[in-house]
Structure formats: C-alpha cells, structure tokens
Amino acid sequence: MTSPGLFITLEGGDGSGKSTQAALLEAWLVGEHRTVVRTREPGGTDFGTEVREIVLHSRGDISPRAEALLYAADRAHHISTKVRPALDRGDVVIQDRYLDSSVAYQGAGRVLDSAEIRRLSLWAAEGLLPDLTILLDLDETEARRRLDGARTRFDRLENEKSEFHARVRAAFLDLAAKEPDRFLVLDASLPAETLAARIRGVVEPLLSRHPAGTDAS
Template structure:
C-alpha cells in the first residue's frame, strides 16, 4: 500500500538526503531525466539555495572565508533559507501538481547541526518544522555512505571541500547515524539505499518508488 501524502497538495515532494559524497546530485539528475521523458512536470531545486536569498545564504554557510559562524547561527541561517525556499518555490510547485525533486531538506539540518554540531536533533527539527510550517517530503531517498568513502569520492573530484565537507570524520559519523535514525523512525516515507550501489540500479529503484507514489 502506498503511504498517504505528507500534505494535501496535488504534487509530489521528493527529497534526497545523505552525507557528502553520497551521490545525491547524480541520482536526482537521473530521476529528473526519467520524469521529463515521461512528460511529468517537475521542479528540481536544492538546499541551501533555491531562491535568490537562499543562494546568498548558501555562500555564507558553505564557503570558506566568510568569518566565524557559530553552530546556532549556522542552524538558523539554514532554517531561514529553507523558509524562503518552501514559501517561494516548493509550495507553489506542489500546488500546481508538479513533482518537486529537492537536493537536501530538513533532515540535513537535523543531521548536520543537530547531530554533527551537537545542538540536539529535536531542537533543530522543531526550529525547521516551524520555518516550513510543517511541510515534510512524501518520499525521502537516503543514500547511505560511509564517511571515509564519502571523503574519498569528494577528494577524487579534485575540488576544494566546503566548510561542512572539511569537518573531521567523527562529525560525518554522527551525521550518518542521525540520518539512519530518522529513516528508521518513519520507514514508510524513506527509501534507504547504499551509496556504493551501481548508479543505474539505484536510479531504477528510486524511479520505481517515485512512480509508485504518483500512481
């Protein structure tokens, strides 16, 4: 049986989550290509970002050289970006009946600031649910990656790591554990896949899960 929608709007909200280097962007691209080929209207977006103000906040929280950002400020900047993103992009798209494919959402703040920065998962979740007025994804695809594997993938790309990526492995281990804990608490709304699986096989499983919910 397909789980009920997490909202009362005609569209479908799909979020991709996982540690840095898990392959979220790759799988989001594959999903969007398949949906477009089937003439399904969609919006692809990302967090932090998705709006003009969100992209400015993205540079503040992810780029090096922006000055010191303490953990609480960081958490609130992510929540502020998300509030604008939901109001200006995600809700209008869902109201039109589009599929929204989002690279990261609330779970990332719960994992990165709640667990990684040790602010407390429930505290960060409460702040973000207020920011988005309770909007949750219909399906969260969690690509599970070992921290060491994620770092290996990132460094192989020969691009500098951002502020979050460059944190030590224990930070990323806490993040991974929190993602898995979130998925375990609501299995009907999560698809947990090993990030080291074959790209095309992962893509088929994700597409099947999405089309099943569209049906």
C-alpha cells in the same frame, strides 16, 4: 496542508551521489511527461544562494546556532516562494537536502538538540514533509575518497573531521528508522543505474496518487 504535487527529497552525506540521482530521476520523470522542479537547500532561490555562500564558503567561524538559524531562514523563504507554489500546481519537486539534513548536520554534527532543530525546521517550512525521502547511505571513508577525487575546493561542512561525518551518518540512519514509511534507504556504493532503477520502482506507484502533475501535451 495537502497539495496535488509530489515532493521528493534526497538526503545523505557529502559525496553520496545525491546530485547524480536527482538528475537521473528528473530525466525519467520528464520522459513520463511530468513537470519537474529540481531544487536544493540552501541555494534554491536568489536569497538561498546568498545564504549558501555565507554558511558554506564564508571565511571565519559561524556559531552552530547561527548556522542553524541561517538554514531555517533559507528554508522558510524557499518553501514559501518555490516549493509550495510548485506543489500547488501539481508539479513533482525533487530537492537536494531538506530538514533531515538540518537535524543530521546541525543537530548531531554540531551537537545541538536535534529535537529543537527539527521543530525549528518544521516551523520554517509550515509543517511540510516530503512524500518520499531517499537516503543515500555511504561510509564516510568512501565518501571522502569520492570527494577527494572530484573536488579541489571543499566547503565548510565537507572540511569537517571524520568524527563529524560519522555522527551525521548515524543521525540520518536513525531518522530513517523512525520514519520507515517516508524513507527509502539505499546503499550509495552501488552503481548509479542500479540505484536509479530502485528509486524509479518506488516513485512510480506514487505518481498514480498525484495525477495532477501529468503534462497533457
């Protein structure tokens, strides 16, 4: 199912700068008179906020399969109630994390079957894939240094050992290698404005293919 809107996701390990780049991209698109919906998974809806609290901040262990199913439940609701309607209106959706995160974190990180996780995620999202996925690639040691300097409280995934994050990073890079037409891989150690300029350079041509999102005002 196609829609007039433009769907952009940002992926990468914790501390790679996804939120910063999402904010910079949103500001530029608004300046280009585009209607932007900025969201995230989990947490893009009220239901997602509850799921986020469970999977990232609740006490005690969550089994890997239960974790994967909770993310999928959030995704199904989020896509159906927020993302699809925005794309159908012709908006630009900028989303922090999507199904590639599930494949990387619950598949490679939790050592589940990555192909099964991808199938589950696609089923939950009714097959919706982004027009562009921006992968901010960062060495896990540098990512931890950034997190240590910026956070006093770490969530369940951020608290995982370096071996976990190394598996996640490798999985993201493998996904990008398999779908080079969808992924833009960037070195997240570069200055934020340098990264933002490169992202704009790739997004700008896509806007001409999705003119329905233009704000006539």
